[in-house]
Amino acid sequence: MMKIIFDGRVLGNIQNKNMTRTGIFFSAYNLFLEMSRNKDIEVLLYSDVKAFYAIKKYSQYDENFRDIKNVFKYSKLTQWVSYGFWLRMRFLPKNIIEIFFAKLFTLVLLILKRMFCIFDKSNLSKNEQYVFFSPMEKIPSFFHNNDKVIKFTLLHDVIPILGQKHYTLKKNDWFCELFDSINPNDYYFANSVYTRKDFIKYCSSIDANKITVTYLGANENFYPNKDEKKNRLIKEKYHIPQDQQYIFSLCSIEPRKNLLFAVENFIRFVQTYQINDVVFVLSGAHWKEFIKTLQDKIQDLGEYGNKIIRAGYVDDKDLANLYSHSLCSVYLSTYEGFGLPALEAMSCGTPLIASNATSIPEVVGDGGVLISPSDDLALQDAFKKIYFDSAFAKELSLKGIKQAKKFSWKKCATQMIEKMKAVLEQKNLDSKCL
Template sequence: MVKLMEIDYINGPRTDKIFGVSKYQMEIFRRIEGVGWNIIEYDSLMQILEKKYNANSKSGSHSQTTGNRSIYEIKSLKFIEDMGKKTLKTLDKHRYIHTVKNEVKEGNIKHITSQELAYILNSVKLENSIVTCYDLIPWAYDKNRSSIWKENMKGLRLADCIITISEFSKEEIMKYLDYPAERIKIVYPAADHSVYYENRNKEILSKLNISNDQKVVLYVGSEMPRQNVPVLIKAFAELKKKFPDIKLVKIGESQSYRERENILKLIKDLHLHEDVIFAGYVPEEDMPKWYNAADILVYPCAYAGFGLPPLEAMACGTPVITSNTTSLPEVVGDAGIMIDPQDVDLMADKMYEVFTNNSLKEELVKKGLEQSKRFNWEDSAKKTLEIYEEI
């Protein structure tokens, strides 16, 4: 009887939300057959506290008021909250090292599913180790030299194999880690073409009180500085001078309290408070509907390990404008409009061009549908299984 290959799947904190990293893991995980899984996860202390807080709030045992607080008090509370989160993350790190040490099995392949967990390799000797490194954004772009990121970089160097998601990310790993090229394997993210396909329909816009005859610019992502959301808002303000009845919908959590504050001030200064709509986190099942309802996706990210939103938008027949930097040309090819992500005027001009030039729009839709077919999760799962077999 042939022994089943088993993977210690070191997956970090449990989460119900699906985006980016968790989507990549989920889509590949559910397509790999013929292996056994020893899933090693944990409930973060922050999640435990949030669940307890929400339960208390629903039962009426806790109330919160902010109406009479000064800006100074609110910012002080935010500072305390941020410090508390950092402390909880440090505690989680030590808890998880202990969990991994106790739950890995001898002889199994050890797959650490994110570079954010690479610190584990400094504390636990793991043979046959793989780390999925999506990008080195904190180190390469943000210039983060915190102790945790020094530990992650050190841990990545100890991995027997690194999986990454683009040629660009592979080059960055080689550059910053001096890691051997032959031990870096590329497994591209993809679109589920049974879910993300052309089905143009604007019904979902009613959830945000947008009428079917209004034009919609869509942005999907966070508000971290590298995403250039302020540039998009300024370009949108220029576009609105030519198309008064147009909306900008932003999907995704902020991930930055300070950036949200700056963006809200910019929106107020440009008198766009009724035209820029924050949809927040959107469940995975609704995302294809939003792509299909949008007239255009603009993704002005300055540094991306891959860039799923442009790919998913193309799969839904939505024209894409994105950055000519990092991995994004690799994802979009010649199927989208590539621009300098800092150029407000050019971004506005290109959006106007897509809205007014039907032949250009049709060409982008056609090329985008074809380009998106180059990436599918079945190929990604097959490639991952091949890497397991090699290890």
């Protein structure tokens, strides 16, 4: 039976409700669940000290995490340090003094982590071969330097390289560490054909023959949910007027998501056709640097500013219903490695207006209206068709559901496992021939 070591460091964000729970986090979460359900493999979880306690605590609420076998058996001392990291993540400093003490506390934890690691033990057998899978980060040196471990990493995008106007890259950022660690000996999964091409283009050290495209999926919780009573409660929860239809956007509130463009053209649409029964709901965690720009834009709209509803972070359990009752969903990002929100919208039967840029057409296909993320008239026309033509909106909904069925986390995980098995079998065959 193949043994997969699943890198669960990003799962340490499992209880957070902020920018750490992005599409990358949900990719890791869903792949872990699907791989754990596969009876043909054994999954071991690698969670470093920073993530260990958070995952352990979450396992009290989610049975999928209760029977996890960890790679390391952490000592009681290390577990206390992990608890300290969990407390640090729950505490958000609000001023200079709090920031200073938060950094000091983190430094103390890092020192203790180094001191206590000598008491930790590995649960790995020296005589067995393992596959290490990282859904995001650079593979830790403990595994990377082990010849008995075959390494796979899931590549999401090269956004930090292309968007340096909005990203301040530091050498210890997870992306920089990952990018610098890429080498021709390891194996990689790309979440789209576009992502595969980008890494081949920008990373000279990668072997193109060792990159396999495996499309992501939508969680099974995304489905057409037409519960009217629940929608009234959800509207109240997120301050959406009960007498208004709404257009829904789910994404991190940051520049490349193109929200200013979407908001401007929504307002032009309602002005042109004197629409008074539709609001635009923006949901998702935000960048501190960008939120003021968005707030200023909304303020500049004057009397139309109340047509923009900032819902903030939306609980996972509310998303399917919010999507399903929306007039349409808008996803006009200028760059994506995949585009999970577009797939989630289609899974719920929500008419979708999406960008025709980068990887998004691979996901949307004919399941939505694809437009240039800079074409004002095309967006206004899409709003017009969906609002005034119910038959068109219904057809779009059905096409979206059909397109979404082509993707699933089970399919993604199965393709990954099959590739891992093929590489492992070839490695074993090569070793016998030596």
